[in-house]
Amino acid sequence: MDLKIKRVYEKPEDSDGFRILTDRLWPRGISKEKAALDLWEKAIAPSPELRKWFGHEPEKFEEFREKYREELEKNPETERLISLVKEALAKGPVTLLFGAKDKEHNQAVVLQEFLQEKGSAS
Template sequence: MYQIQIKRIYTEKSDTDGFRILTDRLWPRGIAKEKAAIDFWAKELSPSTYLRKWFDHKEELFTRFRELYREELEKNPEKDSFIRLVKEELKKEAVTLLFASKEEKLNQATVLAEWLKEQLSENTKEHSA
């Protein structure tokens, strides 16, 4: 099975990216659609506008942001189809979650990657039981 990775959208696309998913609610500034080379825009699974503005990439708020964003993901009606999409793509290639923030670690893509890995391992356990 391939892996889930995260990357800034401003970083050059590479052959190891595989299926590219934009995790931002807003289109990244200064990026042409062609250059972005995204395969899926997970706009509906990105943090709510309220949560995004509240967090504002402040390090001291990240732990709470992580909790609140994970709660949003759990309640999101799109989550099951998104998990299925990622699972299907991982059978063929890597999945890269793209984000625009200058903050490489404390952003929604890291939370989404962590959450997805948990969801996929739970699905695997359920099917092997």
């Protein structure tokens, strides 16, 4: 099965499969039609405090990863998301979408790793 990440600003493709936005805030300058989402998972996004502290600064990413993973472990919505992703992956690919410009240092990277470790994806 295929669990991918992609910027929400990139053109949607059939190969994306089930598309989940992982940002708490709606990405600037993109319409709901262009985003072509299947689901917006605000509840599993990093907390506003963590998001502001991180500020997409690559040098803070390792600490951000640890803190966000702690939030995911404590978040009551996480188990629901794990089940949902497992179900969606049984039918085809799943793409976690993010708005950040940095493709290597963002919450979708951490969430993808987390879900893979929890057995949602292989």
